[in-house]
Amino acid sequence: MADSKATDKQLLHLVIGGELSSIEHVTFADLDKVDIVGLYPNYASALVAWRQKAQMTVDSAQTRYFIVHLHRLLDPEATGA
Numbered sequence: 001m002a003d004s005k006a007t008d009k010q011l012l013h014l015v016i017g018g019e020l021s022s023i024e025h026v027t028f029a030d031l032d033k034v035d036i037v038g039l040y041p042n043y044a045s046a047l048v049a050w051r052q053k054a055q056m057t058v059d060s061a062q063t064r065y066f067i068v069h070l071h072r073l074l075d076p077e078a079t080g081a
Helices: 002-007 043-056 070-074
Strands: 013-019 035-040 063-068
Touching (some): 013 070
16 A cells, blocks of 8 residues: 555645735735645645635634646646546
8 A cells, every 4th residue: 555655656745825915815914824734746735725724714704725737837738636
């Protein structure tokens, strides 16, 4: 099983969030307070973390969480599943 994990294609995703200065734009109110939730090896695990954080802040309209597809930034010509 460990060998299977080592050979799986790693598609890095970052989950971040925080209070936006306006719900109209993706501009954080205070970059020092951006919540870096974590780095995940695939979209499915990033989505679980995103859902948890988004649900925790559902009462704050200006707080948003995002999934950043790092694998697309690191290798823009590659396509991920």
